[in-house]
Amino acid sequence: MNDLDTDLPKGIALTVLDERYRSNPYIILDRIRRATPLHHDDELNQHIATHHDDVKSILRDKDVWSDPRKGKQGSFIYELLGGANDEEPSMLLMDEPNHKRLRSLVSKPFMPSAVEKWRPRTRQVVTRILDGINESEFDLIKDFANTIPTVVIAELLGIDASHHDNFKIWSDQSVKTAFSPFPDPNDLKVAEIAQQKLDDFFLKEIEVRRKNLGDDLLSELIRAEEEGDKLSQAELVLQCNLMLIAGNVTTTDLIGNGIKALLDNPQQLQLLKDDPSLIKNAVEEMLRFDSPVLNSARIPNRDMDVQGCPIGTGESLIVSLASANRDPNVYPDPDTFDIKREDTHHQSFGGGRHICLGAHLARLEAQEAILAIITRYPDIKHSQKGFVRATVPSFRGMESFWVTT
Numbered sequence: 583m584n585d586l587d588t589d590l591p592k593g594i595a596l597t598v599l600d601e602r603y604r605s606n607p608y609i610i611l612d613r614i615r616r617a618t619p620l621h622h623d624d625e626l627n628q629h630i631a632t633h634h635d636d637v638k639s640i641l642r643d644k645d646v647w648s649d650p651r652k653g654k655q656g657s658f659i660y661e662l663l664g665g666a667n668d669e670e671p672s673m674l675l676m677d678e679p680n681h682k683r684l685r686s687l688v689s690k691p692f693m694p695s696a697v698e699k700w701r702p703r704t705r706q707v708v709t710r711i712l713d714g715i716n717e718s719e720f721d722l723i724k725d726f727a728n729t730i731p732t733v734v735i736a737e738l739l740g741i742d743a744s745h746h747d748n749f750k751i752w753s754d755q756s757v758k759t760a761f762s763p764f765p766d767p768n769d770l771k772v773a774e775i776a777q778q779k780l781d782d783f784f785l786k787e788i789e790v791r792r793k794n795l796g797d798d799l800l801s802e803l804i805r806a807e808e809e810g811d812k813l814s815q816a817e818l819v820l821q822c823n824l825m826l827i828a829g830n831v832t833t834t835d836l837i838g839n840g841i842k843a844l845l846d847n848p849q850q851l852q853l854l855k856d857d858p859s860l861i862k863n864a865v866e867e868m869l870r871f872d873s874p875v876l877n878s879a880r881i882p883n884r885d886m887d888v889q890g891c892p893i894g895t896g897e898s899l900i901v902s903l904a905s906a907n908r909d910p911n912v913y914p915d916p917d918t919f920d921i922k923r924e925d926t927h928h929q930s931f932g933g934g935r936h937i938c939l940g941a942h943l944a945r946l947e948a949q950e951a952i953l954a955i956i957t958r959y960p961d962i963k964h965s966q967k968g969f970v971r972a973t974v975p976s977f978r979g980m981e982s983f984w985v986t987t
């Protein structure tokens with residue numbers, strides 16, 4: 583397919599490593615969405631779907647693959663996510679029947695009713711972190727949003743508080759290069775060491791827990807059994823890693839982007855202060871308006887097409903969640919942040935078999951964190967020190983975000 587607009591951005595210009603995309607991906611995605619149903623980026627060898635209905639149906643297609651080893655050599659997903667590797671990948675990149683087996687073993691503790699039980703503990707974590715902030719001007723990412731998801735998941739896994747800081751460092755180092763098409767060699771080395779430390783750490787925790795099972799999430803995963811089947815040691819370690827890495831940067835970014843959207847739109851902030859029961863809808867709108875995960879990916883298991891644009895078996899099909907969420911064919915005034923929007927459905931947690939396992943936990947953390955901050959600091963606003971956008975490919979968030987209270 584030849585794009586109508588022949589000069590559409592490609593390669594690095596479609597990642598947060600590029601200043602323009604980092605500061606506002608929506609202008610670029612809008613241009614692509616208008617120009618073509620399927621954008622072919624021949625620099626990185628990927629096809630990018632940007633229209634809401636295409637993104638939605640590709641994510642829910644039961645036959646397409648996620649395992650990079652099934653991709654064509656040289657295609658984006660194959661090269662980025664280890665198509666040449668021998669080892670079984672984590673659940674995110676696994677196909678049937680292994681994916682179904684693993685997902686059914688680990689999914690119970692992530693069901694909405696199970697997650698809801700963790701609300702009081704999450705509230706305590708948020709209060710404790712807020713109690714530690716002594717200045718009237720602070721960095722909302724470093725001092726608040728960064729800490730919440732790591733501490734919550736670590737507490738849920740039953741990990742001692744003395745390890746929480748290491749946990750955060752290792753998980754950030756590991757995710758920094760995970761989806762980067764242009765990784766810095768030094769960052770890659772650091773990520774490898776961090777991954778090894780996380781693996782060793784989880785192995786030790788599993789050993790301790792096996793001797794003395796408790797009511798924490800790690801014990802639940804060790805106990806998990808479906809039709810006589812159990813998680814192996816290696817699967818337990820991979821699962822712990824995935825939860826930490828998939829849930830960390832993402833939830834921090836949701837809290838940061840969400841609070842920024844409120845401070846950028848003071849009338850919306852006022853609405854929420856006046857009626858805190860709007861928080862659930864507000865968080866869904868935050869997810870739609872400024873999605874923490876920009877893209878997901880699939881590999882066609884057959885020659886297929888997207889609105890008549892052909893794409894071959896094994897090629898890389900990237901779905902732009904951020905673009906789908908701003909498609910004017912689906913959302914009236916898509917660029918307006920409206921916490922009372924009636925239809926806030928979004929693609930930010932992906933969809934189909936691989937839909938985010940931690941979605942309910944992420945929602946709960948964001949609801950608690952955002953309500954707590956605007957309640958404790960009713961006069962919170964942007965500080966003159968501003969904010970700096972993060973440069974972790976595939977994610978949209980901030981490295982720092984200064985506020986005054």
Ligand code: HEM
Nearest residue numbers: 673674828829832833836878931932933936938939940944
């Ligand atoms: C705002 C926060 C979060 C966002 C935006 C997010 C987004 C996503 C997305 C887009 C996917 C891929 C879905 C697909 O391709 O269809 C995913 C998968 C996943 N997420 Fe999340 N996530 C968040 C938080 C979490 C948390 C807190 C956890 C766990 C503690 C988690 C665990 C997972 C896992 C295990 C998968 C793989 C599921 C599978 O392949 O079956 N995520 N997430």
